[in-house]
Amino acid sequence: MAAEITLAMRNVSKRFKKGEMYDSLRDLVPGLARRLLGKAPARESRDFWALRDVSFEITRGEAVGIVGNNGAGKSTILKILSGIMKPTSGTMTVAGRLSALIEVGAGFHPDLTGRENVYLNGAILGMSRAEVKRKFDEIVEFSGLTEFIDTPVKRYSSGMFARLGFSVAAHVDPDVLIVDEVLSVGDYVFQQKCAERMTQVVSAGATVVFVSHNLHAVSDLCTRTVWLHQGQVAGIGPTADVIRAYLDRAREGVKDGPTEDAYIADVKLKQRDGTETVAVEAGDTVTVEVLVRARQKCERLSVGVQVYDDSSYNVFNTSTERLGSGSFTVTPDQPFYTTFELQLHLGAGTYLLGVNLHRYDVQKQYDHRFPAATFFVKNQQDVRGAANLYPRVAAFGPATVRTPSVGAAK
Amino acid sequence: MIGWLRELYRRRDLFYMITWREIVIRYKQSVMGFLWAILMPLLIVGAGIVVRAAFAYVAGTKLVTSDLADVSVRSVPWAFFVAATRFATNSLIGNVSLVQKIYMPREIFPLAAVASNFVDFLVASAALTVFLAVVGTGVSVQLLWVPVLVLILVIFTIGLGTLLAAASLFFRDVKYLVEVFLTFAIFVTPVFFSADIFARFRTFLLLNPVSPVLEGLAQTIAHQQPPPMYWVGYSAAVSVAVLVTGLLVFKRLEPYFAESI
Numbered sequence: 001m002a003a004e005i006t007l008a009m010r011n012v013s014k015r016f017k018k019g020e021m022y023d024s025l026r027d028l029v030p031g032l033a034r035r036l037l038g039k040a041p042a043r044e045s046r047d048f049w050a051l052r053d054v055s056f057e058i059t060r061g062e063a064v065g066i067v068g069n070n071g072a073g074k075s076t077i078l079k080i081l082s083g084i085m086k087p088t089s090g091t092m093t094v095a096g097r098l099s100a101l102i103e104v105g106a107g108f109h110p111d112l113t114g115r116e117n118v119y120l121n122g123a124i125l126g127m128s129r130a131e132v133k134r135k136f137d138e139i140v141e142f143s144g145l146t147e148f149i150d151t152p153v154k155r156y157s158s159g160m161f162a163r164l165g166f167s168v169a170a171h172v173d174p175d176v177l178i179v180d181e182v183l184s185v186g187d188y189v190f191q192q193k194c195a196e197r198m199t200q201v202v203s204a205g206a207t208v209v210f211v212s213h214n215l216h217a218v219s220d221l222c223t224r225t226v227w228l229h230q231g232q233v234a235g236i237g238p239t240a241d242v243i244r245a246y247l248d249r250a251r252e253g254v255k256d257g258p259t260e261d262a263y264i265a266d267v268k269l270k271q272r273d274g275t276e277t278v279a280v281e282a283g284d285t286v287t288v289e290v291l292v293r294a295r296q297k298c299e300r301l302s303v304g305v306q307v308y309d310d311s312s313y314n315v316f317n318t319s320t321e322r323l324g325s326g327s328f329t330v331t332p333d334q335p336f337y338t339t340f341e342l343q344l345h346l347g348a349g350t351y352l353l354g355v356n357l358h359r360y361d362v363q364k365q366y367d368h369r370f371p372a373a374t375f376f377v378k379n380q381q382d383v384r385g386a387a388n389l390y391p392r393v394a395a396f397g398p399a400t401v402r403t404p405s406v407g408a409a410k
Numbered sequence: 411m412i413g414w415l416r417e418l419y420r421r422r423d424l425f426y427m428i429t430w431r432e433i434v435i436r437y438k439q440s441v442m443g444f445l446w447a448i449l450m451p452l453l454i455v456g457a458g459i460v461v462r463a464a465f466a467y468v469a470g471t472k473l474v475t476s477d478l479a480d481v482s483v484r485s486v487p488w489a490f491f492v493a494a495t496r497f498a499t500n501s502l503i504g505n506v507s508l509v510q511k512i513y514m515p516r517e518i519f520p521l522a523a524v525a526s527n528f529v530d531f532l533v534a535s536a537a538l539t540v541f542l543a544v545v546g547t548g549v550s551v552q553l554l555w556v557p558v559l560v561l562i563l564v565i566f567t568i569g570l571g572t573l574l575a576a577a578s579l580f581f582r583d584v585k586y587l588v589e590v591f592l593t594f595a596i597f598v599t600p601v602f603f604s605a606d607i608f609a610r611f612r613t614f615l616l617l618n619p620v621s622p623v624l625e626g627l628a629q630t631i632a633h634q635q636p637p638p639m640y641w642v643g644y645s646a647a648v649s650v651a652v653l654v655t656g657l658l659v660f661k662r663l664e665p666y667f668a669e670s671i
Contacts (some may be wrong), residue, residue, distance in 0.1 A: 016669065079668060081514050082512070083513035084510065084511070084668045085665065085668050085669060086511050086514070086665035094464075099511060100513065102511045102512065103511045103512075105509065106507055106508055106511045106512050107507070107508050107512070109606055110436075111434075111435050111438045111439060112431065112434065112435065116434070117591075119427060120427050120428075120430075120431055123423045123424040123426070123427035123428075123514070124424060124427075124508065124512060124514065126421070126424075126514075129426070129427070131422045197580060270613075282450045
């Protein structure tokens with residue numbers, strides 16, 4: 001690839017010391033004495049490698065996501081990227097001005113007014129006073145806090161605090177932007193605004209590294225993703241592929257092996273063209289493909305599917321039995337396929353798919369996979385809530401009352 | 411080294427803003443506001459005058475106006491040294507979230523702590539100038555020494571402050587040791603009295619790098635005499651050495667700040 005490399009990590013490892021750190025002199029003296037007498041545990045056993053041999057390169061203008069479980073090393077990599085920590089071994093190089101949004105409103109002082117904090121925070125994030133002055137109105141307008149800007153921030157709600165913090169951060173024009181889940185601040189409107197701003201930053205040609213638990217946001221924003229697992233790079237490549245691999249692994253972790261005679265062997269979420277998917281447009285049709293296997297012959301089985309939103313609300317559920325396709329029998333030499341075609345008229349968000357294997361007449365649950373898959377729904381229109389009802393709006397004249405035309409948009 | 415200076419220069423607005431914040435928050439929501447900058451040194455001056463009066467009483471002499479000038483000229487910079495060292499020591503611990511969350515040249519924190527106290531010092535100095543004029547202190551060419559002496563004190567304070575700021579991040583005891591040290595340091599520094607009253611222990615007293623500065627300021631301002639040259643030279647050398655050591659140690663330890671808090 002001829003593209004210019006903006007950020008490169010080469011064989012980066014980071015070691016932390018587990019256990020006692022000498023926080024005060026009182027601890028240090030006996031600690032050293034113990035070590036001299038050879039009673040302290042061997043050094044190596046107290047070492048903990050948060051990152052091991054991590055290498056990747058990011059080219060100019062690329063948006064790269066970093067995903068992984070808790071403890072996978074995401075925070076550590078973030079701190080190394082932003083220069084707060086130095087790697088134990090390996091190198092990290094950055095070309096250009098780097099700005100890290102690890103915490104919004106860092107350095108905000110409660111006694112200072114919003115205005116004063118904007119200048120302070122701007123300076124902390126690397127802007128000059130002249131730069132903040134130039135962008136001040138824009139920043140305040142973005143935060144939507146124009147009327148409170150001369151109020152001390154200690155009187156702000158936590159949402160207002162975060163909004164002002166993000167607004168300042170969003171107006172730093174870095175060459176490389178490192179973002180840590182700050183998108184999850186404020187209410188829905190503000191989150192949308194933040195997401196838009198991030199997309200703007202990306203399209204303006206900045207290089208973005210986005211570290212998040214929110215796979216939805218990552219798949220929206222990033223073309224490429226690095227998957228960290230136990231401090232090592234477990235996968236790197238196009239976002240959709242990496243996220244799918246990551247979710248597969250997460251699912252394996254949940255499953256504790258089939259214990260019943262019949263079990264769900266595989267669940268796939270497929271687009272119309274037959275490829276597996278994690279991100280869909282509202283209204284798209286997807287197919288849930290469920291493979292059931294048996295160790296012994298099992299009769300009168302039924303497969304159910306459930307869709308939950310990210311707050312665990314059951315948006316939808318049904319089963320083969322309830323849909324009238326009846327029950328089926330599975331034998332060890334004959335696995336059974338069930339497919340559900342679903343039209344996802346859902347609001348934007350993250351959804352979890354659950355699949356269960358059930359026998360109704362004796363009320364026996366054979367298997368339950370949750371989450372069997374995770375997917376994200378995108379909406380073209382700005383509609384909120386769990387469902388998309390495809391609104392179409394008509395404007396009323398001042399005197400005449402007309403009925404809005406009915407029908408789906410587009 | 412050049413790169414370090416360039417980075418520091420590039421982030422000068424941050425230094426300015428942090429200094430400004432230190433000053434503003436100290437006086438926000440306080441009834442007296444900026445008067446505190448004068449009140450603190452005033453208390454030390456007051457204590458010094460009481461001590462002088464006691465000395466005079468014991469010795470059976472009279473307290474003269476030049477004594478008042480002498481003791482106040484020593485007290486105001488001493489108040490600056492104590493406050494700046496204390497603030498610098500706590501400057502990193504007090505900004506934990508910034509040290510852990512955002513990268514910046516961290517020496518800005520102790521530097522800003524010293525700078526904000528220097529602003530207080532300037533306010534107090536203005537008040538002191540008025541006082542000196544009122545008590546009729548003379549003016550002489552020796553006053554040209556004043557900026558030099560103050561510069562030495564500032565260099566020493568910055569050096570000590572960066573060193574203590576870094577040390578207190580690793581060992582919380584440092585903070586308490588500094589408090590104890592600052593409380594008792596007044597006994598080994600000629601603040602309330604002249605170094606001369608220590609007679610043959612004068613040398614011992616002047617080994618404290620702050621002492622020659624205070625002696626010099628008292629000599630040049632209150633008595634229109636030249637400062638003790640050799641001792642001022644010694645103090646300057648020690649101060650520069652402390653500054654260089656402080657910054658080197660600070661930069662050496664800086665990569666471990668975020669994980670040591």
